[in-house]
Amino acid sequence: MGTGNYEYPNSKYNQQPHKVAIPPPQPFVKSLKNTVKETFFPDDPLRQFKGQKPSRKVILAFQYFFPIFEWLSSYNLSFFKSDIIAGITIASLAIPQGISYAKLANLPPILGLYSSFIPPLVYAMMGSSKDLAVGTVAVASLLTGSMLGAVVNANEEPKLYLHLAFTATFFAGVFQASLGILRLGFIVDFLSHATIVGFMGGAATVVCLQQLKGILGLEHFTHGTDLVSVLRSVFSQTHKWRWESAVLGICFLFYLLVARFVSTKRPKLFWISAMAPLTSVILGSVLVYLTHAEKHGVQVIGELKKGLNPITIMDLSFGSQYISTAIKTGIVTGVIALAEGIAVGRSFAMFKNYNIDGNKEMIAFGMMNIAGSCTSCYLTTGPFSRSAVNFNAGCKTAVSNIVMAIAVMITLLFLTPLFHYTPIVVLSSIIISAMLGLINYEEAIHLWSLDKFDFVVCMSAYFGVVFGSVEIGLVVAVALSLLRVLMFVSRPRTSPLGHIPDSTIYRSKDQYQNAQTVPGILILQIDAPIYFANSSYLRERISRWVDEEEDRLKSSDETSLQYVILALSAVGNIDTSGITMLGEVKKVMERRGLKLVLANPGGEVIKKMNKGKLIEVIGQEWIYLTVGEAVSACNFMLHTYKKTEKLNSGSESEKESQNDNNV
Numbered sequence: 187m188g189t190g191n192y193e194y195p196n197s198k199y200n201q202q203p204h205k206v207a208i209p210p211p212q213p214f215v216k217s218l219k220n221t222v223k224e225t226f227f228p229d230d231p232l233r234q235f236k237g238q239k240p241s242r243k244v245i246l247a248f249q250y251f252f253p254i255f256e257w258l259s260s261y262n263l264s265f266f267k268s269d270i271i272a273g274i275t276i277a278s279l280a281i282p283q284g285i286s287y288a289k290l291a292n293l294p295p296i297l298g299l300y301s302s303f304i305p306p307l308v309y310a311m312m313g314s315s316k317d318l319a320v321g322t323v324a325v326a327s328l329l330t331g332s333m334l335g336a337v338v339n340a341n342e343e344p345k346l347y348l349h350l351a352f353t354a355t356f357f358a359g360v361f362q363a364s365l366g367i368l369r370l371g372f373i374v375d376f377l378s379h380a381t382i383v384g385f386m387g388g389a390a391t392v393v394c395l396q397q398l399k400g401i402l403g404l405e406h407f408t409h410g411t412d413l414v415s416v417l418r419s420v421f422s423q424t425h426k427w428r429w430e431s432a433v434l435g436i437c438f439l440f441y442l443l444v445a446r447f448v449s450t451k452r453p454k455l456f457w458i459s460a461m462a463p464l465t466s467v468i469l470g471s472v473l474v475y476l477t478h479a480e481k482h483g484v485q486v487i488g489e490l491k492k493g494l495n496p497i498t499i500m501d502l503s504f505g506s507q508y509i510s511t512a513i514k515t516g517i518v519t520g521v522i523a524l525a526e527g528i529a530v531g532r533s534f535a536m537f538k539n540y541n542i543d544g545n546k547e548m549i550a551f552g553m554m555n556i557a558g559s560c561t562s563c564y565l566t567t568g569p570f571s572r573s574a575v576n577f578n579a580g581c582k583t584a585v586s587n588i589v590m591a592i593a594v595m596i597t598l599l600f601l602t603p604l605f606h607y608t609p610i611v612v613l614s615s616i617i618i619s620a621m622l623g624l625i626n627y628e629e630a631i632h633l634w635s636l637d638k639f640d641f642v643v644c645m646s647a648y649f650g651v652v653f654g655s656v657e658i659g660l661v662v663a664v665a666l667s668l669l670r671v672l673m674f675v676s677r678p679r680t681s682p683l684g685h686i687p688d689s690t691i692y693r694s695k696d697q698y699q700n701a702q703t704v705p706g707i708l709i710l711q712i713d714a715p716i717y718f719a720n721s722s723y724l725r726e727r728i729s730r731w732v733d734e735e736e737d738r739l740k741s742s743d744e745t746s747l748q749y750v751i752l753a754l755s756a757v758g759n760i761d762t763s764g765i766t767m768l769g770e771v772k773k774v775m776e777r778r779g780l781k782l783v784l785a786n787p788g789g790e791v792i793k794k795m796n797k798g799k800l801i802e803v804i805g806q807e808w809i810y811l812t813v814g815e816a817v818s819a820c821n822f823m824l825h826t827y828k829k830t831e832k833l834n835s836g837s838e839s840e841k842e843s844q845n846d847n848n849v
Contacts (some may be wrong), residue, residue, distance in 0.1 A: 619632070
């Protein structure tokens with residue numbers, strides 16, 4: 187495509203232009219197989235099975251779904267010592283956090299301990315992260331409480347509410363496992379970093395405000411999660427505030443924040459922050475027991491049942507009239523739990539230089555929540571605070587989760603009576619101290635300096651949660667993120683290219699100030715695939731670039747515009763609307779006396795152009811491998827045209843002189 191030797195600007199050599207190859211046609215089945223593989227299996231998990239014996243394939247498949255059997259053979263005593271220390275450390279954090287978060291979800295406190303027993307055992311066998319510590323999380327607990335509490339009052343119908351919580355957890359597990367099995371993990375990617383920062387910050391703010399109920403010793407409180415409802419509920423009951431509870435809460439909150447500050451400044455003292463919640467529970471319980479503070483307005487947990495998790499598979503309410511609420515709650519909380527758990531797992535895996543499989547993690551999360559819903563547990567994932575403690579404590583493998591589960595089991599069997607006098611205000615202080623770390627204002631400032639639209643998404647999520655509800659904030663943030671994706675697709679960037687002096691390179695004139703315009707030629711680069719959603723915009727934008735270039739040339743003495751080169755190196759794909767659009771652009775250019783030239787179309791693009799007969803419309807001689815070759819061809823034609831015009835002009839002058847002589 188393109189013939190003859192063309193001279194590069196400012197170059198000392200000539201080069202034969204290269205032909206743009208059209209990929210050979212592939213059978214439909216093979217093409218479909220390759221497309222499906224690249225879409226759903228980019229990591230190629232089946233690669234390890236190639237060339238293996240059937241028996242070996244069975245073993246590899248078993249190890250794929252149960253990674254514990256992959257690394258257990260190399261497990262040693264040194265690893266075990268580290269995992270025991272880490273497991274006991276995170277258990278000291280998991281016990282008070284579990285009780286606190288269960289109260290946040292309007293569930294019996296004992297469910298927080300149940301949820302730190304069975305799910306960690308399941309994850310230890312099926313999870314691929316060495317550092318993730320499994321347990322309940324505040325945001326998912328808040329979501330569960332707000333979404334289920336909107337249709338069922340936990341105080342008036344505790345049994346129905348409990349059954350709906352188990353059912354929602356079951357559907358969350360099914361949804362999570364389905365995403366992993368069907369390789370649909372990219373759905374979670376629609377929760378952008380900015381969305382998560384704003385959503386987590388808003389949820390943390392709401393959680394902190396709701397803990398004013400425990401801090402002030404209030405018995406009746408709003409079920410709403412928005413700022414206005416919470417503050418109205420707080421200040422409409424000023425006559426019921428208990429100063430004893432408030433003083434106790436402020437003291438323990440101060441202690442927890444100081445402990446976290448010390449651990450932040452000196453990472454080797456991480457255990458101070460990790461042990462602070464359990465220490466607070468012990469000190470608070472002893473203080474209440476000795477002073478009989480429960481008789482003076484300080485609320486306590488009360489009796490916790492001894493024993494391991496009761497089986498609740500028969501309590502799943504599939505036939506309930508509230509099944510739609512349970513499904514919606516399960517999907518929403520499941521997505522949030524996945525986003526947090528996978529993000530936390532990947533963060534710590536990066537520090538230790540190993541990879542985790544996102545789809546495998548989804549299957550593990552799903553199975554542990556399905557198992558949990560059948561054993562008196564509600565939604566669990568990998569919370570950041572607990573995983574950070576696990577990481578800092580020096581865990582080596584997922585055995586630390588098993589150690590934690592055993593510690594919780596011992597607590598359930600023998601130690602639950604000790605929590606009878608635990609004050610609710612201490613649990614509120616633990617939640618507030620944990621939530622303050624999720625309000626990441628520094629990251630919001632960073633988003634403002636980096637990307638203003640991401641900052642808008644972040645703030646939309648934050649204010650949506652704080653002034654609306656958790657669901658509204660999430661929907662608004664995801665909608666804005668999707669809107670941005672649609673804008674990227676429907677309004678792709680086009681930029682004029684210029685020639686870098688003393689080279690054969692052409693780059694954006696906006697990026698490189700020394701890039702020079704090529705006389706008589708407009709080079710435009712399209713930076714996205716061409717689809718039905720952006721083909722009309724690109725047609726209009728190309729025409730506007732041509733108008734602007736012609737207006738610029740009219741006001742100068744430069745050569746008039748003759749050629750428009752479209753650089754297609756960034757166009758990874760094109761559909762029928764895009765093919766039609768390029769054909770229309772070709773006609774528009776011809777009507778304006780311009781020539782359309784294409785440079786560097788990709789394999790998929792040139793293949794579809796060939797099938798759509800667009801190559802014949804544009805002309806094979808006007809499709810080039812590089813922008814440099816296209817410019818050289820256009821310069822050659824311009825030079826030839828000027829030379830011919832000059833010769834014709836000379837011939838006309840000679841004829842006129844001859845006529846004058848004859849006269």
